[in-house]
Amino acid sequence: MTTAGDNQNLLAEQRRALILAEVRERGGVRVAELTRRLLVSDMTVRRDLDVLARRGVLEKVHGGAVPLAEASTHEPGFEAKSSLEQSAKEDIARAAAVLAKPGSAIALSGGTTTYALAQQLTEVPDLTVVTNSVRVADVFEAAQRRPPGGPQARAGAATVVLTGGVRTPSDSLVGPVADAAIRTLHFDVLFLGVHGISPEAGLSTPNLAEAETNRHFVGSARRVVVVADHTKWGTVGLSSFAALEQVCTLVTDGGLPHEARERIRExxxxxxxAGEPAEGGRGPVNGEAASDG
Incomplete structure (x- = not known):
């Protein structure tokens, strides 16, 4: 155990992300193991576990921590999710917004990260936006109501298409109505929020109907951009709807552990x-150039 020798190379959020990834991958960790692995004091590890437990992403037990006992069908509501990782979502939104080109046709799925992204995209002129998110549609409607000549007013307001469908706890519209609308359309870029990402399960959600709607989104897009904070890594929902190989770009935050980054690049x-230089992976997917869209 060390105190003065605490590892200065890991920021607190990066260290906590690594701890969470270990818990999810191994089914539990002990404080003593983490102090040796991270070269930090046991007090530092216990503080990190306290923070992660308060966030509701793991459960503290005597001497360590275990994964939170959450069913793969559990779907938090929009308000509950919006309070988590707010800073990371805002950073991700700013980094992803540059991928939307003026005059393009884009799709935004439901979720709190795509909601943050929508607020950045109101400044991109002449977009056609297809979304199944009531919250996202509200963002663009509010932007169009800004008074002419106001400080945030702009030309070329977005054309917004809301798919219709059955509303989920996260305020997404899913089901046959949404699916029928999406599969007849073609998008330059899909910005996709996810419940979970893992090498084995790919992209997943606890909602079966949302999984089907997301499959149609992915199938209709020339380029798929996933926007997800580091806590989504290693999470698996009830239903998978896309493999990682179908994703062209993943936009995330600096809390993603090094080991996860290596697996993602593969x-x-x-x-x-967000906040770091862009990194290439193994090359374009399905002939899609990284600069497209």
Whole structure:
């Protein structure tokens, strides 16, 4: 155990992300193991476990921590999710917004990260936006109501298409109505929020109907951009709807552990970590150039 020798190379959020990844991958960790692995004091590890437990992403037990006992069908509501990783989602939104080109046709799925992204995209002129998120549609509607000449007013307001469908706890519209609308359309870029990402399960959600709607989104897009904070790594929902190889770009935050980044590079064309230089992966997916869309 060390105190003065605490590892200065890991920021607190990166260290906690690594701890969470270990817990999820191994089914539990002990404080003593983490102090040796991270070269930090046991007090530092216990503080990190306290923070992660308060966030509701793991459960503290005597001497260590275990994964949170959460069913793969559990779907938190929009308000509950919006309070988590707010800073990371805002960073991701700013980094992803540059991938939307003026005049293009884009799709935004439901979720709190795509909601943050929508707020950045209101400044991109002449977009056609297809979304199954009531919250996302509200963002663009509010932007169009800004008074002419106001400080945030702009030309070329977005054309927004809301798919219709059955509303989920996260305020997404899913089901046959949404699916029928999406599969007749073609998008330059899909910005996709996810419940979970893992090498084995790919992209997943606890909602079966949402999984089907997301499959149609992925099938209709020239380029698939996943926007997800580091806590989504290693999470698996009830239903998978896409393999990692179908993702062209993953935009995430600096809390993603090094080991996760290496695995992602093996399967996804481009990894963008908000606040860090863009990283290439194994090359374009399905002939899609990283600069497209």
């Amino acid at each position: 399967q996804i064309s481009e990894l963008v970590v």
